[in-house]
Amino acid sequence: MNRKLRNTGLLLLMGIGFLFTACKGDVVPKPKAHLRLEYPMPEYRMFTDGCAFTFDVNTLTKITEKGACGFNIVYPKMKGTIYIDYKPVNNNIDVLLRDAQKLTYEHVIKADDIQEQPFVNRKDKVYGMFYQVGGDAATNAQFYVTDSTRHFIVGSVYFYAKPNFDSIMPAASYIKNDMREIMQSIRWK
Template sequence: MKLRILILLGIIVLAGSCKEEVLPKPKAMLRLDFPNAQYIDFKSDCDYQIALNKIANLKQKPDCSMAIDYPTIKGSIYITYKKVDNNITGLLLDAQKLTYEHVAKADNIASKEYVNSGEKVYGMFYEVTGNAASQAQFYLTDSINHFVTGSLYFYSKPNYDSIYPAANYLQKDMLKIMESLRWK
C-alpha cells in the first residue's frame, strides 16, 4: 500500500512539474536620456569662435585645433583649423577624402551643404550611417583665409545600433557648432 501511494505521489509530482508556463518577452528599446543642450559662446585668440555645449570639456591646442570631449557620452568632436594660403582646393579635397575613407564600413554617407553668406561661412556636413569609425564630419571655410574641419568619434568600437542615440545627440552639437561659427 505504501509503495502504491509513493508511486501515485511520484506520478502526480512528475506530471505537475512538466508543465512550463510560457511568458512572452515585452518589447523594449534602449533608452538613453541626454540633458537638454545648453550652449555658451567660446571665444579665444583663434581666428574663429563657436558655441559649445555646457556638458563638454574643451581641450584647445596652440594651433587653434581642439578636442571637445563628452565624457558622459564617451565621445569627442575633433576640430582642426588651417589657414588658407592659395590651397583651398587641396584643403577641400583632403576634407572630402577623410569623409569618404569611411565608405568601406559605412552603410550610407549623406551630405548637406551649409551656407551662411551673411557671415561668409560655407561648408558641408556629412552624416555617416553604419559601423564606420566616425558618424559625422564637416568642413567650413570662407574660401579666402580660414578652413575648419570637424569629426565625431566615440571611445569604443563602432556598433551603429548601440551608439545611434549618442551619435544623433552629438550630430546636433556639430550642427550648432557650424551654425554658430564666426570668423574674426
Template sequence: MRNSLLFGLVLIVLAVGCKENVLPKPKAMLRLEYPEGTYLQTNLDCPYTFDQNNLSQIKENNDCSLVLDYPQMKGSIFLTYKKVEGNLRELMIDAEKLTYEHVVKADQILPKEYSHPEAGVYGMFYEVSGNAASQSQFYVTDSINHFVTGSLYFYAKPNYDSILPAAKYLENDIRRIMESLRWNN
C-alpha cells in the same frame, strides 16, 4: 483498474501541463537619454568662435585646433583650423578624402551642403552611418582666409547600434557649431 490508470494519466498530464513556461527575456535596447545642453559662445584667442555645449570640455592646441570632449558620451569632436593661403581647393579635397576613407566600413555617407552667406560661412556636413570610425564629418570656410574641419569619434570600437543615441546627440551639436560659427577679423 483501467479507470485508475486513466485517472493517473490525466493527473500526470494536468500536473506537467499546468507548469508556467519559462521564457528568456527578449533582447532590449538601452534607452540612453542625455540632458538638454545649454550653449555659450566660446571665448578663445582664435580666428573663429562658436556655441559650445556645457556638457563638453575644450582642450585647446596652439594652432586653434580644438578637441571638444564629451566624457558622459565617451566621444569627442575634433576641430582643426587651417589658414587659407591660395590652397582652398586642396583643403576641400583633403577634407572630403578624410570623410570618404570611412566608406570601407560605412553603410552610407550623406553629404549636405551648408551656407550662411550673412556670416560668410560655407561648408559641407557628412553624415556617416554604419560601423565606421567617425559618424559625422564637416568643414566650413569663408573661402578667403579661414578653413575649419571637424570630425566625431568615440573612445570605443564602433558599433553603430550601440553608439547611435550619442552619435545623434553629437551630430546636433556639430550642426549647432556650424550654424553658430563666426569669423573674427
C-alpha cells in the same frame, strides 16, 4: 471491466504527468522595458580662444586645446569627442577641400551610406558641408567650413567604443546636433 478502468486511469495519469513534465523549461525573466538614454536640453555658450574664429559649444563639454587652434570637445558621459582642426588658406583651398572629403569617404568601407548636406551662410561668409555617415563606421558625422580665402575648419566625432551604431545612436544623435550648432555658429574674426 475493472481491469479496463484501471488501464484507462493509468493512461490518464501518465498523460497528465507527461504534460506537467514536458512543458518545463528554463525560466527566463523578461525585462520590463528597454534602456532609455535621455540627455538634458543643450545650453550653448560662445567659445573663443584667441583664434581666427568663434563658435557656440554645449556647456556639458570639456574643451582641451591641441595646438594651432585645434580643439578636442569632450563629452565625458557619452564617451565621445568632437575633433576640430583649423588650417589657414594659402592658395590651397582645393587641397584642403579634397583632404576633408577624402577623410569622410575613407569610412565608405564600413558605412551604409554617406549623406552630404551643404551649408551656406552668405551674411557671415561661412560655407561648408555636413556629412552624415550611416552604419558602423568609426565616425558618424563630419563637417568642414571655410570662407574660401583665409580660413578652413574641419570637425569630426569619434566615440571611445567599438563602432556599433545601434548602441551609440542616442549619444550620436545628440552630438550630431551639437556639431550642426558649432558649424552654424562659426564666425570669423
